[in-house]
Amino acid sequence: MIWRERFQEWLSNPWLDPGTREELNAIAAQEDEIKNRFGQMLSFGTGGLRGPVGAGTNRINRYMIRKVTQGLADWLLAETAAPFSVCVGFDARTDSPGFAAETAAVLAANGIHAHLFEAACPTPELAYAVRRMRAAAGVMITASHNPPGDNGYKVYGPDGVQILPVAAHQIGRHISETPFFWRRSFPALHEALQQGLLTYLTQEMDQEYLAVVGDALAGYAAAVPAEARQSFPICLTALHGVGGYYLKNLLQILGFEPSVVDEQIEPNGAFPTLRVPNPENEAAFAFAIDQCRYGHRRGCGGGHRSRTR
CATH class of the missing domain: 3.40.120.10 (Alpha-D-Glucose-1,6-Bisphosphate, subunit A, domain 3)
Structure with missing residues (x-):
């Protein structure tokens, strides 16, 4: 049962954070819940990906955000002439600021400059910022009109428009080749700032x-x-x-x-x-x-x- 193997793989990983470990231990005897969380992978498409927030391969969590961002970074590094940057925005959902910070940290770990919004912004402003900053891509952490317990990850091209199917397929291939736990830690935002790999988009952009x-x-x-x-x-x-x-x-x-x-x-x-x-x-x-x-x-x-x- 692949879902049981995935569950055990996560639970036994020494890099798993304490909060996620506690969440998984709480469902250790719930077969249906484990199957729901680990029975499949969230799929990435032209609309990015969306799903409930929680631990598992079929959920939005810091490890999924890192995996998807690494896939995006690999695609950009393969397809885009350096140097380039990525704009990162987020909505007002509870976990969105943290997921945006994870996105910026993974980009910094790959030597990619992130323009991170200092506060929550509307999705169209993220699209504007991509063009304004002449970025190679944009990431918006949002689940749009999904239920409150959901979140999501949308990717925009250099034109400020959501990526087309060909790009989505290519990014998805890179994501599928990236394991959930391939790196223990990532640069803190203040470190990325000091290294010149992070700038904040402030009220001036608004x-x-x-x-x-x-x-x-x-x-x-x-x-x-x-x-x-x-x-x-x-x-x-x-x-x-x-x-x-x-x-x-x-x-x-x-x-x-x-x-x-x-x-x-x-x-x-x-x-x-x-x-x-x-x-x-x-x-x-x-x-x-x-x-x-x-x-x-x-x-x-x-x-x-x-x-x-």
Whole structure:
């Protein structure tokens, strides 16, 4: 039984961290759980990979992040002329900052410069940063609208667009050739910084991104008379994603005054007001619909709704 062998391989590995070892020991007598966690490997494709956070080969964890990043690094080193860099962003999910740090550390271990976002950012900003920094690739740690217990890993090309099938297949081959435990430790971020293999993308990048998007939309906004913009009914919910304040500021720059769903504007990886943070599910908009229907906030008298993740 391959899943039992994989489980024992992980549990007996001296490089396994104490927290993961404790998690695996807790399921040692649960055959179905072991099979679910180790019966297969998370697959990598054009959308990267997503899955529940936890110990196992069928889960997102630090070892999976390291394995995937090493596969990406091997592909870049084989296909890209040095020197080059990679931008790394992350969302507000609980484990995302740590997974982003693991990504940057593996890149540094391969001599690849990482531009790591200092704080959570929207996925489109990561795509912008890839082009702005002329990076060879971008990595976004996010599970998009998956359940709160999930996370994911998306890869973007130098054009800021998600990789195409050919690249995904090539990266996947490198990932499959990389073991889970091939290295005991990786450079700490402060060490990578000292070695010139890490820079942080700060609020300056956030402001630059907003300005660029604002300029791109200014012509469209100008089609709406200034007085009408002030009263134009827009209800904004971020569904606890990281884009709420970005969109609020952007709309205000363009002369609109959105009515914000305060209960969902703060980034929160636990998504406390939502069963599933999926904008394709009407139930996710219950707060926004009520706000528009009953006019709990100024400007929600109409049917225009906006959401951002």
